[in-house]
Amino acid sequence: TGRSNLTLEEALEAETSARQKLEKFPAVLEKPTLLLAHHSQKNLDWMATTLTNQYKSHCAAGEIVTVLLGDEKKTGKIMECVTTLDTEDGDMYCYKIMLLGTGQQLSHIPHRKLERKLQMPSKELIKMFIREHTNKASNMFNVKKEMLIKYNIPHKFATITSVLKTPSKTGSAKKKNGPKMINSTPSSKSKNKAVTKSTPIKP
Numbered sequence: 001t002g003r004s005n006l007t008l009e010e011a012l013e014a015e016t017s018a019r020q021k022l023e024k025f026p027a028v029l030e031k032p033t034l035l036l037a038h039h040s041q042k043n044l045d046w047m048a049t050t051l052t053n054q055y056k057s058h059c060a061a062g063e064i065v066t067v068l069l070g071d072e073k074k075t076g077k078i079m080e081c082v083t084t085l086d087t088e089d090g091d092m093y094c095y096k097i098m099l100l101g102t103g104q105q106l107s108h109i110p111h112r113k114l115e116r117k118l119q120m121p122s123k124e125l126i127k128m129f130i131r132e133h134t135n136k137a138s139n140m141f142n143v144k145k146e147m148l149i150k151y152n153i154p155h156k157f158a159t160i161t162s163v164l165k166t167p168s169k170t171g172s173a174k175k176k177n178g179p180k181m182i183n184s185t186p187s188s189k190s191k192n193k194a195v196t197k198s199t200p201i202k203p
Contacts, residue, residue, distance in 0.1 A: 028062040031151040048123040066115035
């Protein structure tokens with residue numbers, strides 16, 4: 001619970017309260033949170049602030065969103081986030097999305113065309129989640145074995161690319177006026193205009 005000098009009764013109450021709060025932590029944010037925490041030597045405040053800023057500015061893989069398609073609104077699932085510098089309106093994030101119900105897949109959907117349903121966790125809840133699922137040794141956070149296995153977390157330092165689940169080689173985005181089918185084949189000229197960008201988080 002992060003608290004000390006508690007009586008047994010107080011400790012049990014605090015543990016129950018913490019468990020109830022942790023149940024509200026969004027499942028789609030569990031892996032990216034642990035990816036950043038694993039092998040990090042940053043403190044909890046830094047990680048919570050960094051993750052909060054990232055989660056507010058972009059959608060996570062697996063997140064359910066409302067997609068604005070002209071005059072229509074469709075419910076979809078984020079499949080992938082692509083960071084690009086080649087946009088007309090400066091929107092750096094585009095997404096590959098699967099529409100629920102039909103299974104239709106769209107690509108190059110800009111962030112501004114999405115309405116989010118996800119309830120953002122507070123910084124305190126992020127810190128609580130990290131404390132619950134990591135051990136700290138030699139001033140370094142290490143994700144517990146069961147979570148390493150559950151999410152197939154590699155034994156290496158995290159980067160913004162891995163946290164956002166943004167592909168650095170296969171996820172190219174190009175300038176578009178609207179969404180397109182993901183299985184369409186862009187021209188070689190269009191491919192050359194796309195630029196992916198990832199900024200490492202120093203552990």
